[in-house]
Amino acid sequence: MGLGDDDVESNPLASVPMPNLQTILGGRRLVKGEAPFESERAHVVALDPNLGVEGLPQSATGQATLVTGKNVPQIVGEHYGPKPNKVVAAVIEEANLFKTLIARGYRAALLNAYPARYFEAIGSGRRLYSAIPLALTSAGIPLKTAEDLNRGEAFSVDFTNQGWRDQLGYKDAPLRTPEEAGRRLGEVADSYDLAFFEFWISDYAGHHQDHDGARRILETLDGVLGGLLEIWDEEQGLILITSDHGNMEDLSTRRHTSNDVPAVVIGARPLREKFIAGLTNLSHVTPAILQFYPEKG
Numbered sequence: 001m002g003l004g005d006d007d008v009e010s011n012p013l014a015s016v017p018m019p020n021l022q023t024i025l026g027g028r029r030l031v032k033g034e035a036p037f038e039s040e041r042a043h044v045v046a047l048d049p050n051l052g053v054e055g056l057p058q059s060a061t062g063q064a065t066l067v068t069g070k071n072v073p074q075i076v077g078e079h080y081g082p083k084p085n086k087v088v089a090a091v092i093e094e095a096n097l098f099k100t101l102i103a104r105g106y107r108a109a110l111l112n113a114y115p116a117r118y119f120e121a122i123g124s125g126r127r128l129y130s131a132i133p134l135a136l137t138s139a140g141i142p143l144k145t146a147e148d149l150n151r152g153e154a155f156s157v158d159f160t161n162q163g164w165r166d167q168l169g170y171k172d173a174p175l176r177t178p179e180e181a182g183r184r185l186g187e188v189a190d191s192y193d194l195a196f197f198e199f200w201i202s203d204y205a206g207h208h209q210d211h212d213g214a215r216r217i218l219e220t221l222d223g224v225l226g227g228l229l230e231i232w233d234e235e236q237g238l239i240l241i242t243s244d245h246g247n248m249e250d251l252s253t254r255r256h257t258s259n260d261v262p263a264v265v266i267g268a269r270p271l272r273e274k275f276i277a278g279l280t281n282l283s284h285v286t287p288a289i290l291q292f293y294p295e296k297g
């Protein structure tokens with residue numbers, strides 16, 4: 001999701017009530033022209049996903065940039081996606097946020113759950129890793145499974161597990177409200193030095209120009225945020241919400257957008273200020289994160 005026009009016709013972020021997010025943002029919305037700003041509890045800065053390369057930002061190169069700190073579209077010569085090609089994959093496998101954290105002795109995880117059929121498809125070569133799971137697995141960090149989801153250690157992309165029950169056939173997946181999922185997300189994240197969650201259904205809704213889906217997604221996301229903030233210790237860690245590229249903030253097109261994307265940074269003010277210093281494009285995110293995880297002496 002990017003920072004789109006403040007237009008209720010095309011941009012669900014301009015119209016859908018998101019009381020938890022708006023409280024955090026001091027009543028503001030995530031739309032073009034608002035960033036940068038700071039409130040009592042958050043900073044929001046605009047990040048450039050275009051990175052000086054022609055064409056619309058794409059997922060593989062955008063995500064690779066987010067987790068490597070390199071300008072991957074420039075290395076590849078184009079915005080590429082959705083899955084990494086050989087060049088993008090090689091950049092991710094060479095060095096990334098998660099590999100660095102593991103090498104420095106920190107615990108990191110991707111909190112998305114993947115169904116058994118995903119692992120089968122990867123194993124048989126029918127499916128390629130997208131950039132984020134590739135970064136994790138190349139760091140030797142296992143992806144989370146249906147068993148992790150059932151134990152409350154991993155999360156479905158809709159957070160409620162309804163999709164796992166209805167579409168993936170996991171009839172016993174525990175149903176959660178978004179708020180419950182958010183509280184649990186905070187507990188699980190607290191057991192790692194860095195926890196990552198990949199929320200891709202907003203991109204899907206954008207490609208389908210699905211206004212109702214977009215509304216539900218934002219309502220769910222706001223509920224999750226509310227639950228998460230209930231239990232999050234803002235002195236102990238930052239929450240970063242960001243994106244690889246815009247899409248759902250402009251439902252007048254089914255394509256990605258060239259809009260800046262938001263980096264919403266929630267936590268204690270000194271931590272936030274340290275995080276956002278010099279943060280202006282996607283390639284700055286990994287260095288911003290890693291300054292909080294020094295080599296252990």
Ligand SMILES: [Zn+2]
Nearest residue numbers: 059203207247
């Ligand atoms: Zn997309």
